[in-house]
Amino acid sequence: MSDSLKRHHCLEPFSEDSATIGSSASAEPAIRVTFDGHREFYNLRGDPADAAFTDAVKSFTGQSIPDKANTLSYRECTTCWLGPDEWLVVYPSFEAGRFEKFSTELDSTDATAVDVSHGYIVLCLSGDSALDLLAKGCTLDLHLSSFNVGDCVQTGIARTAAIIANIAEGDHYEVIVRRTFAEYLAIWMRHAGAEFGIGFD
Amino acid sequence: MLLIKCPWCGNRAESEFNYGGEAGIARPANPDTLTDAEWADYLFMRKNPKGLHQEQWNHAQGCRRWFNAERDTVTYRFTRTWRIGEAPSSTRDVDS
Numbered sequence: 001m002s003d004s005l006k007r008h009h010c011l012e013p014f015s016e017d018s019a020t021i022g023s024s025a026s027a028e029p030a031i032r033v034t035f036d037g038h039r040e041f042y043n044l045r046g047d048p049a050d051a052a053f054t055d056a057v058k059s060f061t062g063q064s065i066p067d068k069a070n071t072l073s074y075r076e077c078t079t080c081w082l083g084p085d086e087w088l089v090v091y092p093s094f095e096a097g098r099f100e101k102f103s104t105e106l107d108s109t110d111a112t113a114v115d116v117s118h119g120y121i122v123l124c125l126s127g128d129s130a131l132d133l134l135a136k137g138c139t140l141d142l143h144l145s146s147f148n149v150g151d152c153v154q155t156g157i158a159r160t161a162a163i164i165a166n167i168a169e170g171d172h173y174e175v176i177v178r179r180t181f182a183e184y185l186a187i188w189m190r191h192a193g194a195e196f197g198i199g200f201d
Numbered sequence: 202m203l204l205i206k207c208p209w210c211g212n213r214a215e216s217e218f219n220y221g222g223e224a225g226i227a228r229p230a231n232p233d234t235l236t237d238a239e240w241a242d243y244l245f246m247r248k249n250p251k252g253l254h255q256e257q258w259n260h261a262q263g264c265r266r267w268f269n270a271e272r273d274t275v276t277y278r279f280t281r282t283w284r285i286g287e288a289p290s291s292t293r294d295v296d297s
Contacts, residue, residue: 155213
């Protein structure tokens with residue numbers, strides 16, 4: 001029965017209400033924002049020096065956990081560094097039973113994983129001015145010389161705690177925020193992005 | 202803008218951090234054996250120096266880890282930071 005239910009996320013009403021702002025309707029806006037509310041997020045805690053833990057995660061996700069601060073590894077899923085013993089594993093879509101398997105995989109280790117999928121939503125930004133928009137609300141230096149593909153940072157954007165992940169070449173950035181702050185952040189982006197031209201899908 | 206060097210994340214803006222009081226205050230191993238004066242000293246008495254002060258800070262909007270910092274209370278300059286459980290480096294990043 002649950003197969004036939006459609007999954008919704010909290011920013012669907014926002015996309016329907018938001019026409020392209022700040023540029024003429026025919027021109028492609030300098031920033032395009034799409035919402036992805038259907039990913040799976042696991043918060044992972046463990047000791048990176050414990051081989052049983054790192055091997056278990058690697059055999060399940062197919063990639064090593066990033067041990068360097070503020071970086072991510074990316075293949076089937078994205079694993080973001082959150083702290084010296086904490087990571088966020090992000091799968092692009094929901095799959096029934098996956099978390100249970102992952103959790104079982106960690107049973108024999110001293111690590112723990114928590115399914116936090118319902119707590120987060122992703123705002124995917126693309127376009128020439130995407131970084132200019134983020135820079136308006138963020139104190140970090142997002143210039144290429146210090147923020148490259150494979151980097152992810154936890155910081156504040158317009159006073160909202162967020163993770164900015166740089167996962168692809170070109171001007172593509174993913175902003176991972178708590179669902180409850182997502183609408184506020186989207187409204188802030190709509191105002192702050194008007195000077196560049198911003199469109200929401 | 203005041204930059205604070207998180208021992209994990211590097212230089213970040215002051216607005217990402219929370220202050221956590223004086224560093225290096227160990228909880229007494231046997232609280233029952235302390236006099237009221239000794240307990241009060243542990244709970245309430247702080248150095249409050251004019252000059253270099255060792256403090257605890259939390260990178261609240263980043264990696265959310267606690268760390269130690271040495272700050273000059275006159276100039277607000279952070280002279281060095283180090284991870285919990287480690288010893289501070291023998292040299293300072295900047296002079297106070």
